[in-house]
Amino acid sequence: MRVIVTEHVKKRLEEARQHGISLDDVIKAAQELPGRIPKATRFRGFISEEGCLFDIVAKDLKTGRLVITVIGK
Numbered sequence: 001m002r003v004i005v006t007e008h009v010k011k012r013l014e015e016a017r018q019h020g021i022s023l024d025d026v027i028k029a030a031q032e033l034p035g036r037i038p039k040a041t042r043f044r045g046f047i048s049e050e051g052c053l054f055d056i057v058a059k060d061l062k063t064g065r066l067v068i069t070v071i072g073k
Helices: 007-012 023-032
Strands: 003-005 041-047 053-061 064-072
Touching: 003 023, 007 023, 007 064, 023 041, 023 053, 023 064
Parallel strands: 003 064
Antiparallel strands: 041 053, 053 064
């Protein structure tokens, strides 16, 4: 599945709270989500390659899975 990452996510990954979470971690997390996501939904408990816990908010569009934001723990 194609993953579309918003500019907001890219900006958030530069913040201290999201330190240790890469764009690749976010894309991998979005690809792991099963089924179809018709409306924006928060998914919790992903772990980055560096061991950081994070959540993502995503929804499916006709063109792919849109990742709206990332929340570091």
